[in-house]
Amino acid sequence: xxxxxxxxxxVAVIADGVLSTRKRSLxxxxxxxxxTYDLLLFEVTADKRRHxxxxxxxxxxxxxxxxxxxxxxxxxxxxxxxxxxxEHQRRYVASEMxxxxxxxxxx
Numbered sequence: 281x282x283x284x285x286x287x288x289x290x291v292a293v294i295a296d297g298v299l300s301t302r303k304r305s306l307x308x309x310x311x312x313x314x315x316t317y318d319l320l321l322f323e324v325t326a327d328k329r330r331h332x333x334x335x336x337x338x339x340x341x342x343x344x345x346x347x348x349x350x351x352x353x354x355x356x357x358x359x360x361x362x363x364x365x366x367e368h369q370r371r372y373v374a375s376e377m378x379x380x381x382x383x384x385x386x387x
Contacts, residue, residue, distance in 0.1 A: 298322075299376050306341070313342040317356065317377055321363070335363055337373075340382055349385045 302316045317337040337356040341348065356377070360370045378384055 299373060299380070301380050314339050315342075315381060317380070317382060319360070319363075319373065333363070335359055337377065344383070346386060349383055352382070353385060 298320045300318050300320065302318070303313060304316070305313055316339045318334060319337055320334045337359055338352045340352050344352070353374075356374070357370060360373060365373065
């Protein structure tokens with residue numbers, strides 16, 4: 281996989297897909313904001329990129345507990361494996377998620 285920069289700030293272009301983030305405000309008690317991480321995969325046919333599928337890797341609140349972070353990463357890796365990404369691709373997407381602000385779990 282190769283990384284190319286996209287003009288939009290919240291999008292990282294991956295060889296056959298795009299990792300995007302959506303930030304939103306929350307109401308009520310606890311956290312005030314959350315970020316959702318989505319992966320859009322494309323297929324190229326006749327020199328056109330067509331949207332093949334989109335799936336959410338998970339949502340992480342602004343100030344999560346360690347258990348929330350572990351659940352977020354477990355769900356993200358499960359969904360990536362479920363959608364056919366190999367180990368190298370999963371690691372690459374995870375590093376892009378960290379670059380875009382997802383907190384890795386503490387050791």
